[in-house]
Amino acid sequence: MSVLVYAEHDNASLKAATLNVVAAAQKIGGEITILVAGSGCGAVAQQAAKVAGVAKVLVADNAAYAHQLAENVSALVAEVGKGYKHILAAATTTGKNFLPRAAALLDVQMISEISGVVNATTFQRPIYAGNAIATVESAQAINVLTVRGTAFDPAAAEGGSAAIENLSTATDAGVSSFVGEEIAKSDRPELTAAKIVISGGRGMQNGDNFSMLYKVADKLGAAVGASRAAVDAGFVPNDMQVGQTGKIVAPELYVAVGISGAIQHLAGMKDSKVIVAINKDEEAPIFQVADYGLVADLFQAVPELEKLV
């Protein structure tokens, strides 16, 4: 039994999402190897080697992997992954992009976004926007899986001392190239890692009004999210979307402000420990999942909340 975990990183540091994947790998059992593919990613490999429970770190350091282009990374993963029983990656936009491609190259039916490990060949995963949980079993020689981070408590970032091995493999499929990116800069915690998340919906009326949420968030050390309606209306950028097709969050506290609670939004936040809903429409479906509901005008309630926390 052996598990290959694909490291999520930005060439400078290992992303926390990788620790959740290592935790899922530990539940599967067997020797864990982390694969770091990037460019100038030596520091990431060092960090990966320290993760508790990891036996080996493989490093593919090449310009072809600098931007995680799926065409290049999937070829590498399919090649390296042949020797493993399981290949795992985080269910982030990186993992979702390249891993199905790698699975197809290996002729494996991938299992997306597992939320539970029953045993080494049986997994649980949400379907229909989380309205049902499927238990699925695979008899394939290799199991290729993305892992829903919120479903697994992270492995310890320190405590391991894995051997680092450099790979000379370099594949540039030559069909794609990186043009550029716009990465949102924020001093607030990442949505998927934050202990408190405050999200706004259509009820916020415009992007400027989100400043009310930022003020509360800064007092609480919270991240700020949004419903699809708020993103579609152009109030805030896409990286803030929480929901079935956006980010999946499960913080200690989730505060939904002016969000009606469509099925697709609930899919992204209903595993939060405590849910608060502030909405002036007392019939809003969000109240059905809220631990604490406040029927109020958000334009009065939110500034008041800011003063009291």
Place this chain on the structure above:
Amino acid sequence: MKVLVAVKRVVDANVKVRVAADNRGVDLTNVKMAMNPFCEIAVEEAVRLKEKGVATEILVVAVGPKEAQEQIRTALALGADRGILVEAADAQPLAIAKILKAIVDQEKPGLVITGKQSIDGDNNQVGQMLAALTGMGQGTFASEVNVADGKVKVTREIDGGLQTVELKLPALVSTDLRLNEPRYASLPNIMKAKKKPLDIKAPADFGVDVAPRVKTVKVEAPAARKAGIKVKTVEELVAKLKNEAKVIQ
């Protein structure tokens, strides 16, 4: 340039599905079905490319049950030129990708557009798998697509923001929510769509085995949240969060 669009018949996005009593799946008896929302966006993008003169023909393909003809007809009413239905209920993503690969080999489209995921299985796999099998570059989760000079530039929605990649044609694009706003089909176009060609095929015609590789053992409802309470004021809310839930200090 020919554009191939893949569409899927799924439960309507507004339906709250329930797990079937025998725990073998979800109960779809008398439930409204529709084209997967991301596939509607894929069709719309293809139609816009045709309106711009970039696409010359739009071929729409569905792998699904016999009834998926309805979704192909919808795509034809929206502006696609012809359709192919490959009849296979419950085919898994890898098998669907293999069928589409065989069709790509025959039809040689310059661009393939799929939805990024279907809202039933939530797999998010077919586009990437098809790109792998055909060797195409992939622009997944697209919010902007520009075709020019034998290349396509795709802006992708990623966790941290937006990324732009350039792909050689033929290439694959999978749509995210903000790529466009799909139009509605007009009544005359719905009537015209009935006369557009629609071929019915079987997986065997393409030599693809659709037997499931992954077996569903059971399907259950998620753990229900226990009913919460309504608070009357912001003070009461903050007090509850501090003293009862203990999630803020």
